[in-house]
Amino acid sequence: MNTSYAIGLDIGGTHITAAVINKTEMKVIDFSLYKESFDSNLPVEQVMDIWKRVINTSIENSKVTDITGLAVCMPGPFDYEKGICWIKDQSKYEHFYGxxxxxxxxxxxNLSKDFPVLFENDAVCFGxxxxxxxxxxxxxxxxxxxxGTGLGACFIDKGVSISSGNSVPADGEIYNLPYNEGIAEDYVSVRGLLSHYKSLKDAELNNxxxxxxxxLNGDQSAVKVFETMGEDLATVVIPWLNNFSADHIIIGGKIANASELFLSSFYKTLKESGVEVQVSISTDNEIAALLGAVSFLCD
Structure with a gap:
């Protein structure tokens, strides 16, 4: 069996991760995983230079010479079919709109126009x-x-991503669902956490x-902020867990690393609503996202 390889990219508001994936075995090639943090609000040329460096470093480290495709996990709003960015007013990719x-x-x-480049929603890739x-x-x-910097979601039925129909929200997205005085992402995201903390302590935090x-050091306002986010997350997802008849919810993203601070309030809110579902925290979000992205090249 011939083995073919593709680049998987996980691109967020503050980082890019690349890896060379063996498409035949759906495995990350040793030493190819490479990541850099960066400011996505830099000028387009500077952002592209960073991306190019990360991709080339990953390929060099993998020792693979024949790459057959590029699969990109990208936050929305984004036209995944055409590859056009529609992110606006989200404190990321300010210069990429349109x-x-x-x-x-x-x-x-320096690739040919017909080189396979596929884009998919970062949450769908993760799922x-x-x-x-x-x-x-x-x-x-x-x-x-x-x-993370945003609130992503996807719905997968027996391995197939579902983004339309009555059982899921429009486009499978939950970040823009009306919630309290805004939308869900205003409350369940890094931005939401920092905004809530500022309202409690009148203190600006950087991240x-x-x-x-x-x-972790006992700041009760900080503890309260995470607990509230757990409640908010549960309140946002409960209607769709029910609508979709979900068996399992998997929570990933950078904030998932703080699960010990919000999981108990998340569980409590689920229980109070009578929702029974398996809950998992992903410990290697990026590997999942990279494999998920490349899986679309295999479909």
Missing amino acids: LNVRDLLLESL KGEVFKQQENLSKKVMAVTL GLELYNLA
């Missing part, structure tokens, strides 16, 4: 990758959510890690 990211990648990497990692999920209905460390 640009064709496929063309930018092909040009930056599909988790299904690959836990084969029993191939027989289940799984809702996956990613908690979620600062808040996490404060909570």
Whole structure:
């Protein structure tokens, strides 16, 4: 059997991770996983230089010479079919609005126009990758959510991503669902956590890690913020867990690393609503996202 390889990219608001994936075995090639943090609000040319460096470093480290495709996990709003970015007013990718990211990648990497480049929602990639990692999920209905600079979601029925129909929200997205005085992502995201903390302590924090460390060190306002987010997350997902008849919800993203601070309130809110569902925290979100992205090249 001929082995073919593709690049998987996990692109977020503050990081890019690349790896070379063996498409035949759906495994990450040793030493190819490479990541950099960066400011996505830099000028387009600078962002593309960072992406190019990360991709090339991954390929060099893998020792693979024949790459047959590029699969990209990308946050929305984004036209995944055409490769056009529609992110706006989200404190990330300020200069990418309306640009064709496929063309930018092909040009930056000096690839031919017909080189396969596929884009998919980061949460969908994460969910599909988790299904690959836990084969029993191939027989289940799984809702996956990613908690980070944004709030991502996907719905997977026996390994197939579902983004339309009455059982899921429009496009399978939950970040834009009306919630309290805004939308769900205003409350369940890094931005939501920091905003809530500021309302309690009148203190500006730079990032979620600062808040996490404060909570671990006993700052009760920081603890309260995470507990409230757990309640908010549960309140947002409960209607769709019920609608979709989900067997399993998988929580990933950077904020999932702080699960000990919000899981109890999440469980409590589920229980009070009479929802019974298996709950898992993903410990290697990026590997799942990369495998999930490349799986679409194999479909």
